[in-house]
Structure formats: structure tokens, C-alpha cells
Amino acid sequence: MKAWIQEEFGEPSEVLKWKELPSLVPEKAQLKIRVLGAGLNFPDLLCIQGKYQVKPELPFTPGAEAFGVVEATGPDCRIFKEGDRVMGIASHGAFAEEMLIEEKQAFQVPETLPVEHAAGFLMTHQTSYFALVHRAALKPGETLLVHGGSGGVGTTAIQIGKALGARVFATAGTEEKLEICRQCGADEVVNYEKDDFIAAVKEWTGGRGADVIYDPVGGEILELSTKCIAWEGRLLVIGFAGGTIPKIAANRILLKNISVIGLFWGNYMMHNPTLIRETQQRLYALYDKGKIKPVIHQADKMDQLQQSLELLANRRIHGKLVLVNPVSG
Numbered sequence: 001m002k003a004w005i006q007e008e009f010g011e012p013s014e015v016l017k018w019k020e021l022p023s024l025v026p027e028k029a030q031l032k033i034r035v036l037g038a039g040l041n042f043p044d045l046l047c048i049q050g051k052y053q054v055k056p057e058l059p060f061t062p063g064a065e066a067f068g069v070v071e072a073t074g075p076d077c078r079i080f081k082e083g084d085r086v087m088g089i090a091s092h093g094a095f096a097e098e099m100l101i102e103e104k105q106a107f108q109v110p111e112t113l114p115v116e117h118a119a120g121f122l123m124t125h126q127t128s129y130f131a132l133v134h135r136a137a138l139k140p141g142e143t144l145l146v147h148g149g150s151g152g153v154g155t156t157a158i159q160i161g162k163a164l165g166a167r168v169f170a171t172a173g174t175e176e177k178l179e180i181c182r183q184c185g186a187d188e189v190v191n192y193e194k195d196d197f198i199a200a201v202k203e204w205t206g207g208r209g210a211d212v213i214y215d216p217v218g219g220e221i222l223e224l225s226t227k228c229i230a231w232e233g234r235l236l237v238i239g240f241a242g243g244t245i246p247k248i249a250a251n252r253i254l255l256k257n258i259s260v261i262g263l264f265w266g267n268y269m270m271h272n273p274t275l276i277r278e279t280q281q282r283l284y285a286l287y288d289k290g291k292i293k294p295v296i297h298q299a300d301k302m303d304q305l306q307q308s309l310e311l312l313a314n315r316r317i318h319g320k321l322v323l324v325n326p327v328s329g
């Protein structure tokens with residue numbers, strides 16, 4: 001089987017090699033899947049560069065999430081069998097033709113999901129649902145501001161926020177990206193590169209500010225968000241795509257009675273896997289009702305990973321980019 005492999009951390013164009021490797025053998029409760037598609041996520045780039053909180057042992061195949069068909073099961077597998085359609089998550093291994101996934105980190109995929117939707121579904125939708133429902137308890141009628149609204153997690157946060165009955169505002173850096181936010185259902189949008197998003201949010205909320213702010217960008221955007229959050233608002237720290245980890249003055253947290261809430265979704269695999277399984281069923285139900293519809297920037301071939309990562313690094317993707325393997329036979 002072929003797989004991307006890296007023997008050192010660094011820039012994708014320098015360290016990634018597409019190589020023929022021995023076929024994988026599942027052990028214990030592992031599934032071996034034939035990868036039909038994999039989702040590209042911002043953390044993949046950080047992981048390849050050695051800048052992510054989880055550092056796989058070298059050499060390794062990057063890629064955290066994939067969709068495919070079970071080809072073999074380890075001796076301790078109890079849930080899935082050969083031929084099942086599953087999506088799953090792991091610390092690495094997805095950018096390949098075959099992948100090993102722990103059975104407890106795999107989820108049955110309904111026939112209604114095509115490859116492009118299933119390949120990049122898991123991480124972004126789960127993250128946004130956990131953040132808005134489990135962490136911030138967003139209620140119908142509340143206002144939600146989503147930063148970086150055209151991105152992977154951003155598009156899912158807008159759609160899920162709307163599905164939960166919130167009035168949703170979104171920020172993005174170009175006119176084209178603002179249009180993606182509108183198509184996802186955002187009621188109001190503002191270009192945070194050019195315009196004053198604090199003034200815009202205040203205007204849209206009659207001076208009150210947003211009840212929940214979802215921030216995958218970090219840096220100054222998170223700091224400034226404390227100026228347009230409502231009294232008793234919840235500020236969700238999702239990520240730092242802008243590259244800077246911000247500091248928040250504690251007096252701002254105190255004065256407006258706000259909560260700053262972190263989310264590292266991957267940790268729930270260890271701490272509350274049941275909640276992840278329940279969330280997956282709720283997400284499928286929203287998908288079936290047409291309330292969430294994955295935004296696919298494009299589907300590239302798996303062997304084009306380096307060009308795809310280049311687009312991600314240069315902020316030229318909206319929604320998700322997925323990598324697909326040609327179906328053989």
C-alpha cells in the first residue's frame with residue numbers, strides 16, 4: 001500500500017514522501033480500513049511541522065481522520081466487521097491507502113453520506129457541537145459570533161449554531177469568505193481584516209454584545225472579543241490559527257461576568273467517549289434533516305497532499321479540503 005511518510009518534522013514540501021509500504025496488520029482492538037477519503041485539518045499542518053501538542057513518534061504517516069471500509073479486524077474487535085463503512089480518528093495515519101483505527105474511535109457511516117462528506121466530517125462537526133452545546137450551552141434565541149467563519153470548524157459552528165436556534169454573526173478575511181459564511185446561514189457578517197467587528201457586533205445586538213463567541217483564530221481577535229461579548233457571555237477558546245496564543249486581562253472577565261471556556265475535543269475520546277458517540281448520532285440526525293451540510297472546498301487526490309497543505313497554510317481554503325483515493329477494481 002502507498003502512504004505519505006515523514007522521517008523528521010518540518011515543512012511538508014521537504015519532509016513528506018509518498019512511498020510504497022507493507023500492508024498494515026490490525027492488532028488487539030484495531031480496525032484496518034481501506035481509506036476512501038481523509039479530511040485535512042489545520043492541526044495536521046502543525047503536526048507535520050512538529051508544532052502540535054501531540055507529537056507522533058518518527059517516522060510516521062500524518063493525517064488524523066479518515067473514512068473507509070473495514071478490511072480486517074484485530075482479535076479483540078467486537079463492534080465492526082469486514083465491509084463496514086466507518087469514519088474514525090487517530091493521532092496520525094490517515095494520509096495513506098490503509099489506516100489503523102482503534103475500534104472505539106470509529107463510527108458507523110450511514111449510506112446517505114458520500115465520500116466527500118464522510119472524509120472530513122468527524123473532527124470539525126464534533127468540535128463545534130461539543131463547544132456550542134456541551135461547553136457553552138448555547139440556547140435558542142441567543143446570539144453567537146463565529147470568528148474565521150469560512151474555515152473548517154467555522155463553517156460547522158455557523159451551521160450548528162443556526163440549527164440550535166441562535167442568531168449567528170460571522171467574521172472572515174475576504175469578501176468571498178464572507179459569502180461562504182452567508183451561505184452557511186450567518187445572519188450578519190463582517191470582514192475582521194478591514195472593518196471594526198466590535199462596532200458591528202454592538203450594532204447588531206443593540207449595544208449588548210454576543211452571548212457566545214466561538215474563536216478558532218486566537219491572538220488579537222480573542223483579546224478584542226472581550227469588548228463585544230454580552231454580560232454573562234461565554235467565550236470559547238477553540239484554536240490559534242492566527243499563530244499567536246493570546247492573554248486575556250482578568251479584569252475584563254470579572255467586570256462583565258464572562259466565562260472563558262476551553263475545548264480540546266480530542267481529549268473526550270479518553271474522558272467521555274459515550275458523549276462522543278451520542279453527539280455523532282445527533283450530528284447524523286441534523287445531516288439527515290439538511291440542517292448541516294459539509295462545505296467542501298475541493299476533493300484532491302491523496303498523492304496531492306503537499307499542494308493541498310500549501311493551500312491550507314496560505315489561508316486559501318474555505319470549508320474542508322478532502323483527499324480521496326481512487327476506488328480500485
Ligand SMILES: NC(=O)c1ccc[n+]([C@@H]2O[C@H](COP(=O)([O-])OP(=O)(O)OC[C@H]3O[C@@H](n4cnc5c(N)ncnc54)[C@H](OP(=O)(O)O)[C@@H]3O)[C@@H](O)[C@H]2O)c1
Pocket residue numbers: 040041042043123124127148149150151152153154171172173174177216217237238239240241242243263264265266312313315317319
Ligand atoms: N479545540 C479543538 O478541539 C480543535 C479541533 C479542531 C481544530 N481546532 C483548531 O481550530 C483552528 C482552525 O482549524 P480548522 O481546521 O478549521 O482550520 P482552517 O480551515 O484553516 O480555518 C482557520 C481559519 O482561521 C482564519 N485565520 C486567521 N488567521 C489565520 C492565519 N494566519 N493562518 C490561517 N488561518 C487563519 C482563516 O480565515 P480568514 O482567512 O477568513 O481569516 C481560516 O478560515 C486551528 O487552530 C485548529 O488547531 C481545534
